[in-house]
Amino acid sequence: MSTSNSTPxxxxxxxxxxxxxxxxxxxxxxxxxxxxxxxxxxxxESIREQDLHREAFHAADCEVADRC
Incomplete structure (x- = not known):
């Protein structure tokens, strides 16, 4: 069995x-x-979690927005 120290x-x-x-x-x-x-x-930040799943909520250069 092989192991690795790298992060998946x-x-x-x-x-x-x-x-x-x-x-x-x-x-x-x-x-x-x-x-x-x-x-x-x-x-x-938002008190409504669903806000963070909308691309328009995030900053223009936000990497998370690309996954919305």
Whole structure:
């Protein structure tokens, strides 16, 4: 059996900066704290996850937008 030290192409580690993450919780010190999702590529956030699956939501040079 052969093993490799390289990261698989489809692993989470290889897509760390080019993915949608969440839900994230705002700190309890924030009035009306809620959860939100973030695009790690263009740093845009929304309280509605479906927003991040629309190409128009992302910045013009965002790599995640190409996969919407």
């Amino acid at each position: 192409e489809n692993s989470i580690a290889s897509e760390q900066a080019n993915r949608i993450t969440g839900p994230h919780r705002e700190p309890p010190t924030v009035a009306n704290a809620t959860t939100y999702w973030r695009c790690e590529s263009c740093d845009r």
